[in-house]
Amino acid sequence: MADQPSGGARPQVVVTRRVPQQVLDRLAAEADLRVWEEPLPIPRDVLIAWLPGCDGLYCLLTDPIDGDVLDAAGSSLRVVSQMAVGYDNVDVPACTARGIPVGNTPGVLTETTADLAVALMLATARRLVEAAEFVKAGKWETWRPMELTGYDVAGSTVGIIGFGRIGKAVARRLRGFGCHLLYSDHSPDPDAGKLGAAFVDLDALLEASDFVTLHVPLSGETEGLIGADELAMMKSTAVLINTARGPVIDQAALLDALRAGEIAAVGLDVTDPEPIPTAHPLLSLPNVVVLPHIGSASIQTRTRMASMAADNLLAGLRGERLPNCVNPEVYES
Ligand code: NAP
Numbered sequence: 001m002a003d004q005p006s007g008g009a010r011p012q013v014v015v016t017r018r019v020p021q022q023v024l025d026r027l028a029a030e031a032d033l034r035v036w037e038e039p040l041p042i043p044r045d046v047l048i049a050w051l052p053g054c055d056g057l058y059c060l061l062t063d064p065i066d067g068d069v070l071d072a073a074g075s076s077l078r079v080v081s082q083m084a085v086g087y088d089n090v091d092v093p094a095c096t097a098r099g100i101p102v103g104n105t106p107g108v109l110t111e112t113t114a115d116l117a118v119a120l121m122l123a124t125a126r127r128l129v130e131a132a133e134f135v136k137a138g139k140w141e142t143w144r145p146m147e148l149t150g151y152d153v154a155g156s157t158v159g160i161i162g163f164g165r166i167g168k169a170v171a172r173r174l175r176g177f178g179c180h181l182l183y184s185d186h187s188p189d190p191d192a193g194k195l196g197a198a199f200v201d202l203d204a205l206l207e208a209s210d211f212v213t214l215h216v217p218l219s220g221e222t223e224g225l226i227g228a229d230e231l232a233m234m235k236s237t238a239v240l241i242n243t244a245r246g247p248v249i250d251q252a253a254l255l256d257a258l259r260a261g262e263i264a265a266v267g268l269d270v271t272d273p274e275p276i277p278t279a280h281p282l283l284s285l286p287n288v289v290v291l292p293h294i295g296s297a298s299i300q301t302r303t304r305m306a307s308m309a310a311d312n313l314l315a316g317l318r319g320e321r322l323p324n325c326v327n328p329e330v331y332e333s
Helices: 021-028 044-050 066-078 092-097 112-124 127-135 165-175 200-208 229-232 250-261 299-318
Strands: 012-015 032-035 055-060 079-082 157-162 180-184 195-197 211-214 241-242 265-268 286-292
Touching: 012 021, 021 032, 021 127, 021 299, 044 066, 055 299, 066 092, 079 299, 092 180, 092 265, 112 165, 112 265, 112 286, 112 299, 157 200, 165 180, 180 200, 180 229, 200 229, 229 250, 250 299
Parallel strands: 012 032, 012 055, 055 079, 157 180, 157 211, 180 195, 211 241, 241 265, 265 286
Antiparallel strands: none
């Protein structure tokens, strides 16, 4: 681990975005803060200019934290605390090589993100965004038997890819919809039986599912997990939902598949890149619902995430083990 602070000096902390004031107050009680207050992410050159001599970094998923950024901080940096459960923007091996523990916020956002995944499933399948726009555009003339008809979630077969915290929380909700649940993961999960979910391989899941919902972390293994071949395996009536990370889907292949009618619709809370450009052709398709990465966006959950990230940061500054550490091997040497 990096050296502990020399006695007396207050730790220096960079916070890359304004977080709730009570969280800033907790941090400020123990450290001197430099907070990026602007609405867009802190530019890389500014972050690099702010980091030298800094003891702690409180960051978001919009901040790429790589070896060069860590080198800019130098040997004083003792903790990187990410306000998210996903940490694909952080070069964790580079942190580990420097003895820096990395914190994240697992669990606290599970239910909120699962709510959003099911909401997006319903919104996409039942064409809610299109229907609301239909009303606002003055197109609602009468009740027509087949107008704005979509697909039932109730009773459908749902394939959950990544049966971790959020994947299982989605399964719990969908049991109430009478769905037939399939899942794929590295290995079968002991909780799956209670949730009525069957372990299958990815190909079988794609072929059998009416809905496919993604809950894997972004990694070298999962980048492009859903590409042209996988989309071609899906039913032409299938709906794909992504609340994981944008690059888990090959977005160019997705556009081709939608245009070719290989799948029926897609609901995305995450895109590649983020934000998706407003001129992107996906946004012109009626069977595409795109949300601006709001999976964990309830007031309660975002506040808890900010607080949990502060817990990790403060523990790191005190030389204590982070309550939620993604690279616990830093404590082994
Ligand atoms: P988690 O508990 O770690 O679950 C992820 C699951 O995916 C684990 O069971 C993991 O298995 C499995 N997995 C990993 N690679 C896989 C692969 N190639 N094929 C099949 N399964 C694989 O994480 P979580 O808390 O549920 O969060 C999942 C992800 O959701 C996060 O990493 C984050 O990117 C995303 N997320 C998005 C939002 C949003 O706002 N949209 C909010 C929260 C989270 P192993 O444990 O064996 O690796």
